[in-house]
Amino acid sequence: MVRILVTGSNGFLGHRLVASLRLRTDVELIATSLGPDRRSDTEGYLYVPMDVTSEQAVQEVCSRYRPDAIIHTAAITQVDQAEQQPAYCRCLNVGAVAHLVGACARYGIHLLQLSTDFVFDGLSGPYAESDPVSPISVYGWSKAAAEKLLSDSEISWAVVRTILVYGQEVPGGRSNIVQWATKVLQSGNPVQVVNDQYRMPTFVEYLAQACIEIALRKERGIFHISGEEEVSIFELVGHVAQHLGLSMEMVQSVNSSDLAGAELRPPRTGFILGKAKSRIHYEPVSLETGLTKVLGPAIQ
Numbered sequence: 129m130v131r132i133l134v135t136g137s138n139g140f141l142g143h144r145l146v147a148s149l150r151l152r153t154d155v156e157l158i159a160t161s162l163g164p165d166r167r168s169d170t171e172g173y174l175y176v177p178m179d180v181t182s183e184q185a186v187q188e189v190c191s192r193y194r195p196d197a198i199i200h201t202a203a204i205t206q207v208d209q210a211e212q213q214p215a216y217c218r219c220l221n222v223g224a225v226a227h228l229v230g231a232c233a234r235y236g237i238h239l240l241q242l243s244t245d246f247v248f249d250g251l252s253g254p255y256a257e258s259d260p261v262s263p264i265s266v267y268g269w270s271k272a273a274a275e276k277l278l279s280d281s282e283i284s285w286a287v288v289r290t291i292l293v294y295g296q297e298v299p300g301g302r303s304n305i306v307q308w309a310t311k312v313l314q315s316g317n318p319v320q321v322v323n324d325q326y327r328m329p330t331f332v333e334y335l336a337q338a339c340i341e342i343a344l345r346k347e348r349g350i351f352h353i354s355g356e357e358e359v360s361i362f363e364l365v366g367h368v369a370q371h372l373g374l375s376m377e378m379v380q381s382v383n384s385s386d387l388a389g390a391e392l393r394p395p396r397t398g399f400i401l402g403k404a405k406s407r408i409h410y411e412p413v414s415l416e417t418g419l420t421k422v423l424g425p426a427i428q
């Protein structure tokens with residue numbers, strides 16, 4: 129039996145991790161987040177509130193439950209919020225990781241840290257794990273700083289970097305690109321979407337599975353986990369429209385320079401997935417299959 133603690137269990141990825149882990153007979157799951165547990169099906173795991181920015185709370189929970197591995201998802205994840213609240217971003221995205229590294233060192237826990245394609249500047253994607261980081265935003269900087277805390281430590285650690293995650297919406301949680309595109313297209317309201325930011329969108333269920341695999345095996349080092357198809361955000365919205373049989377008439381294709389905050393977003397990221405494929409047999413789902421899982425069968 130392996131005991132796994134998930135942080136940010138109310139979040140988009142955290143919710144999916146709990147959904148999978150609570151059903152496993154070989155895992156004891158401790159789910160933690162900032163607020164009260166927002167799941168309706170609360171069987172198969174223990175929920176403990178834990179503010180990861182409190183060193184004392186992190187020490188107490190880790191000392192009490194002694195997990196074998198922690199999957200750390202809790203973070204400020206919004207690029208604009210991070211720019212507006214850099215001190216809070218540093219506290220949550222970097223300070224909390226320092227608390228977790230301290231507790232993991234003390235109790236011999238394996239730490240899996242979630243990170244992002246935004247650690248790169250997007251000028252030479254797709255990227256391999258060994259490429260040097262070059263963040264261009266407070267968010268990207270904070271995630272790169274958190275990665276360095278792990279790599280400079282003596283603990284057993286893994287970093288999972290991922291890209292533009294999509295999937296079913298979580299109750300009380302934030303939206304994601306596919307759900308956002310669906311709502312915009314269905315509303316018929318005009319919207320501007322960038323045509324020059326390229327990503328490899330990642331299906332949340334496959335990301336969660338990869339994190340679980342890495343945590344259970346106590347794999348070490350950096351892993352790139354994403355989809356394999358490179359699309360611009362405009363093209364992605366087009367895929368959703370085509371899947372749902374909706375019109376793109378009201379969707380205006382624009383350059384990043386036409387919108388505020390372009391300088392904070394890397395133009396072309398994308399990952400080389402060879403390491404994840406060979407080490408944990410990760411096989412990304414195609415975008416079309418991912419959309420079918422989220423939105424149902426394509427409307428012909």
Ligand SMILES: NC(=O)c1ccc[n+]([C@@H]2O[C@H](COP(=O)([O-])OP(=O)(O)OC[C@H]3O[C@@H](n4cnc5c(N)ncnc54)[C@H](OP(=O)(O)O)[C@@H]3O)[C@@H](O)[C@H]2O)c1
Pocket residue numbers: 135136137138139140141142160161162163164178179180181200201202203204205220242243244245289290291292293294301302
């Ligand atoms: N989503 C993406 O497209 C994407 C892309 C690249 C990388 N990532 C990375 O993947 C990870 C998960 O992202 P996500 O989209 O699942 O994030 P999310 O939906 O924004 O969830 C983050 C969760 O963190 C929790 N949290 C906030 N402050 C906390 C605190 N002080 N202590 C404990 N928990 C706290 C919140 O819990 P409450 O709800 O309880 O307040 C929230 O549910 C993040 O590290 C992110 O950087 C995400």
